[in-house]
Amino acid sequence: MRSCRPPFGGRWRHRHGWAPWEAGDAGRPSPNRLYRNLDTAMVKGVCAGVADYFGISPWLVRIGTLILLFSFTVPTIIVYFVLVKMVPPRPAGLYETSEEEAFWTRVRVEPAGMVSNLRRQFRDMEKRLRDLETYVTSREFGLDREIKDL
Helix, strand or coil: CCCCCCCCCCCCECCCCCEEECEEECCCEEECCCCCCCCCCCCCCCCHHHHHHHHCHHHHHHHHHHHHHHHHHHHHHHHHHHHHHCCCCCCCCCCCCHHHHHHHHHHHHHHHHHHHHHEEEEEHHHHHHCCCHHHHHCCEEEEHHHHHHH
């Protein structure tokens, strides 16, 4: 039985005891989740986190937030502080490499493109595996093996 995310943070009963809800199956935080980025934060890291999540520049999100702030002051402030309370800070070591971070950003921004790319890579791997299987089961492989054993 897998646990699902509880509303508004907190913990659910996991099959092995109590586990943080943002952790994945291996105990690692989910790389496909929205986090506040405190490393490049100006005010609590919400805009930087949204920019990281969607793979855009933080200043674009900040400009959009400022425009919303001047247009809809009270709702923007309320939504911003709700996001500060609800969105957890980005855990240290979320991504092991910069390539992993780029991969997860592409998955969030363009999931259909990533799926087709992965499908193409699996087809290529399957073709290589079929070619390898054909060679291993051929007479040529047996002959090469007998020559090596001499």
